[in-house]
Amino acid sequence: EAQVTQNPRYLITVTGKKLTVTCSQNMNHEYMSWYRQDPGLGLRQIYYSMNVEVTDKGDVPEGYKVSRKEKRNFPLILESPSPNQTSLYFCASSLNGEGEQYFGPGTRLTVT
């Protein structure tokens, strides 16, 4: 089954404790992206990647890192999480960045 998977689905952590949210797609898509969704603000793009070893900042990259060492994986790293990073995070992929994006199920992160 073609899909985008994210782990973990739910995470509660404390300020400053490094964490990684994994994202994997099995559709051989070149384009992958991370979004955060907050009430009243909608989905905002954090980082995106056009291909392996190519990443670019979106609208809200501060406090986040990403890597794209393999085509299928695009982990999101929070080196020192803060409470304002409490949010619902979605990973997405598309064939070449032009058409439909397929979203993962989301990761609900709470930073206390």
Added chain:
Amino acid sequence: RKEVEQDPGPFNVPEGATVAFNCTYSNSASQSFFWYRQDCRKEPKLLMSVYSSGNEDGRFTAQLNRASQYISLLIRDSKLSDSATYLCVVKGGGYQKVTFGTGTKLQVIP
């Protein structure tokens, strides 16, 4: 001004009604336009792409007006299952920037 703006609603409509949503965008260089549907606490899913000539998919019709910089979504014969949040998505520029609207919530009432 926000890059992509939508009326947040909620739009409460009876079953069988026709409802229309608009979405305005500020970047005249935008190239691709989409409507996504998002059910509560779930991931967004593509409803339809929006083409310059307008396009229809069953009860759903999407239109693009480049001169006025807005896109629209028309839903005819609303069903209870249409209740969701509808997200307008605009993409453009050489660096593949994607911008989502904040969404319009639709509630179809029996």
